[in-house]
Amino acid sequence: MLLFNLYFFIFITVVQIAYYLGVFGKFSFAKAIKTTPKRIPISVIVCAKNEEDNIINFIPLLAEQNYPDFEIVLIDDASSDHTGAIFEGFEQQYPHVRLVKVANNEAFWGNKKYALTLGIKAAKKEYLLFTDADCYPTSTDWIATMSSQFTMQKTIVLGYGGYEKIANSFLNKIIRFETVLTAIQYFSWAKLGHPYMGVGRNLAYKKEVFFNVNGFIDHMQIRSGDDDLFVNQAASSKNTTICFAPEGFTYSKPKLKYTEWFTQKRRHVATAQFYKPFDKLQLGLFYLSQLLFILLSILLLAFQFQWIIVLSIIGFRYLVTWIVIGFGASKLKEKDVVYWYPIIELTLVVTQINVFITNIFSKPVHWK
Template identity: 45%
Template sequence: MIILDYWREIVFAVFCLVTFIQLFYYIAIFSRLAFYKVAPKFHSQQQPVSVIICARDEADNLARNLPGVLVQNYPTSNEVILVNHNSTDDTKYLIEEFQRTFKNLMPVSLTQDAMMISGKKFPLSMGIKSARYETLLLTDADCVPASENWIQLMQDGYKPETEIVLGYGAYTKAGSFLNKIIRFETYHSALQYLSYALAGIPYMGVGRNLSYKKEIFFKNKGFSSMNFIPGGDDDLFINKVATKTNTAIVIDPEAHTLSKAKKTWEEWFTQKTRHYSTAKYYQKKHKWLLGMYSVTQFLFYPLFIFTAIFFSWWIALCIFGVRLIVQAFIYFTTMKKLNEADLFPLFLLFELWMCVYYILFLPALFKKAKKSWN
């Protein structure tokens, strides 16, 4: 057969196509974050803000992280709504102790679950309903703001037409290789959702650092269209309501939130499996774009090896080099912007790891997630 006679040329052609698609993503989409610059502001916005945190049996995390939220340098009216969702630990007493010092701490105590509403959506909805202010800022009990300017900087992302501001939820740096793997995966996800937002195709946010208007929540009937899904209170909601005109990003390192990464591979695998179980509910255009990038990233290295062995090693190496230069530039500049520059020397190793990563977590796209959120 003719195809068998020209299989080397066919593999080479597919390798060229895959490389072209990868370069398209890096140059047309990811470069937007690499070259992103914040427009100068002559005055800061200081709208009243409701910070919302949901907690279930998170007393240790709250004792460690809540003070960082309560002592923000933000002179305008603000409140911290802490939703205590059926906690059985010392969360109640910890809240009472904090209230003696911080008058802007507003607890919401829930002693029951909502039937047919799984995950974190019920307590978060109650927190939003209890909020006094129009501008909402969401984070988690295991997160701490990177600075006392977190609220201010996240609010600076708003313009008159803005309804959603996407932030970066980072993990604290540690010496283990697992920590670097987790941080690279977090960075790699942020590279995509922040770049897509800048390209006018916003598709997700992370609940560790996310702000939106109360009006957009109620105008879209909250989480009612996704109550049957355990997760999705952050990414699926943003996937539904974000547009090219109503979404902005804030990447200032002082506006990040920080949380501790999982310490074992098993814990991290469970966490990521839960996260990816919601991706199948994204809009079709987002699934297609994200899927094309992942597939071509996965195929690049096997095709490179086949081309180098069976077609031409020097042509394969030249093509590899072009992608490597573009990729290195994008990674270096964006890692620096997101305060993850220490990961850059290992980016090729992380790239190879992503091939294994896709194999490991592909089943999660088809797996039904557990209903509990904590």
């Protein structure tokens, strides 16, 4: 029986190596491609619901972008705080800021996709660039960097949205590591010609792409997924590209409590069940192989069965994965999270199991 487990352990390790070298290496080892700055008209779209503390600081950073032709469409999704009033102030202060007020609608109560749809329809520019109300760009060239990736064929641009660093916080390292690993995954699959998701913190596409798939109509009943489900439906090898130049990054404030982050993960996992079959398969196989690698490592070492071979396999796997993640994290300016990789990976695997089990017995809450 232990011999079978050893062979199975070797197989699982091969699966893991194939993912890291064959898939994730497509991004981690990719060379940056120089692009030509463009002057295409851009509508920056921000949807907010009760975000008065964030927008007061972050919207001015968007308004002061170094770009010749852009507008900012601010969507107030029936906020009950001072978000609407603050947006009105920005509309009066900046001539290129426009406000869209969304009233509560019984049929779409609390549905961000409904609010975003109204904002997209109100946008005057053909190219749309999205970020969240709690996000801010890393430079005044964010719009220029993201829009430079558009071509006649490439009408969807997947960007990177990271989280702020918090000193001496292990939870922060976990959150940022998971964000890096997720970005490496969706960037790599996009480079392989099979884009499956993007993040609303930093995402761009042409308006016609939105209307060609009838917007969010196919998954309007699903509260989340205005970013990843839309990309999963609309993106293809021909129309999608990625942007990982640091000037094109955005950052958000991370969760400060484990319970808050756990709730956020529950929403993400619940949304992923609506991905296309292949995407669910490849994600499921990756996470299952992670879990089995850890469990089989513990089992074989506990019985000291061929422990030299087992330790060699474990060492080789961690060496390969550490290098791949290290190169990817370096591109995303998040290299410090890699130092804690083995511990963080174990924490994420345990958390993932907990999320799956919890979601079976209760539905996560979406939007606000």
